[in-house]
Amino acid sequence: YLQGKYALITGSTSGIGLAIAKSLAVKGCNVILNGFGSEEEIDKIKETIQSDYDVTVHYCYCDLAKAEDIDNLVQEVFSLCPTLDILVNNAGFQKSAEIEDLTIENWQKNIDVMLTAPFKLIKAFLPKMRDEEFGRIINVSSILGSLGSTGEAAYCSVKHGIIGLTKAVALEVAEANITCNVICPGAVKTPLFMTYIKVMSETSGIREKKILHEAMDKFPSKDWVPVESISEMIAFLCSHSARGTNGSTLVIDAATSID
Numbered sequence: 001y002l003q004g005k006y007a008l009i010t011g012s013t014s015g016i017g018l019a020i021a022k023s024l025a026v027k028g029c030n031v032i033l034n035g036f037g038s039e040e041e042i043d044k045i046k047e048t049i050q051s052d053y054d055v056t057v058h059y060c061y062c063d064l065a066k067a068e069d070i071d072n073l074v075q076e077v078f079s080l081c082p083t084l085d086i087l088v089n090n091a092g093f094q095k096s097a098e099i100e101d102l103t104i105e106n107w108q109k110n111i112d113v114m115l116t117a118p119f120k121l122i123k124a125f126l127p128k129m130r131d132e133e134f135g136r137i138i139n140v141s142s143i144l145g146s147l148g149s150t151g152e153a154a155y156c157s158v159k160h161g162i163i164g165l166t167k168a169v170a171l172e173v174a175e176a177n178i179t180c181n182v183i184c185p186g187a188v189k190t191p192l193f194m195t196y197i198k199v200m201s202e203t204s205g206i207r208e209k210k211i212l213h214e215a216m217d218k219f220p221s222k223d224w225v226p227v228e229s230i231s232e233m234i235a236f237l238c239s240h241s242a243r244g245t246n247g248s249t250l251v252i253d254a255a256t257s258i259d
C-alpha cells in the first residue's frame with residue numbers, strides 16, 4: 001500500500017531505523033537511508049533492501065548534529081524525489097551521565113540530533129507535503145519520553161520534547177491529510193541498548209550478563225520488545241487507513257511502563 005511513495009528514515013543504517021526501512025520497503029515504498037556506517041556496510045544494506053523488495057533505495061550521508069549537513073540532506077532528498085511522502089525522525093544515541101557530570105556538549109548534542117534535527121526536517125519537507133495533500137511524519141521517542149531515569153537527564157529531556165513537537169505539528173497539519181505521530185519504544189535489542197548495558201557494566205563493575213539478566217527480569221514479558229512491533233506500527237501509520245491517528249503517542253513497550 002505504499003507503492004511509489006518515498007520515505008526518508010534518519011538513523012536507518014542500524015537497529016530500529018533499519019527495521020523501519022525494511023517494513024516500508026516490503027509495502028512498496030522507496031526508501032532513503034541515513035546514518036553512520038562503513039561504505040561496505042551501507043552498500044550491503046542498500047543492495048539487500050533493493051533486491052529483496054524491488055524498490056529504489058538511496059543513502060544520504062548526514063551528521064544530524066551539523067546544521068550544514070542537514071541543509072545538504074534536504075537538498076539531496078529533493079533532488080532524489082520531487083516530494084517526500086514520509087519522514088521518520090528516528091536517529092538517536094544514548095550517552096548517559098548523571099547531572100553533575102553531564103557536559104554542556106553532551107546536552108547540546110542530544111538537543112541537536114534528537115530535537116533540532118527533527119524540527120528542521122519537518123519544517124523543510126512540510127510545504128511539499130501540503131502541496132501534495134499527503135504526508136506522514138513519525139517521530140521516535142522512548143518510554144523515557146514520559147518517565148525519568150538516573151543518568152538520562154539529556155535523553156529524557158529530548159524524548160519528552162519530541163512528544164510536544166509532535167502534538168503541536170499534528171494540530172497544525174490536521175486539515176491537510178498529513179499526520180504526525182510519535183512512537184515510544186521500550187527496550188529493543190539494538191546496538192544502542194547493548195552499548196548502554198556495556199557502559200552500565202563499566203561504571204558499576206557488575207558483569208554485563210548480570211545487568212542484562214536483572215533488567216530483563218523487570219520486564220513484564222521477560223523479553224525484548226520485538227523490533228517489528230515498532231517498524232510494522234510505523235508502516236501502518238504511513239497508510240491511508242491510518243489518517244485518523246494524528247498527534248498520538250504510541251507506547252510500544254510490552255507493558256513495561258504501566259503505572
Ligand code: NAD
Nearest residue numbers: 011013014015016035036063064091092142187188190192
Ligand atoms: P542504533 O544505535 O541501532 O541506531 C541509531 C541510528 O542513528 C544509527 O543508524 C546511527 O548511525 C544513527 N545516528 C546516531 N547519531 C546520528 C547523527 N548524529 N546523525 C545521523 N545519524 C545518527 O539505535 P536504535 O536502538 O535503533 O535507536 C533508534 C531510535 O530509537 C533512537 O532515537 C533511540 O533513542 C530510540 N529508542 C531505542 C530504544 C532501544 O531500546 N533500542 C528504546 C527507546 C527508544
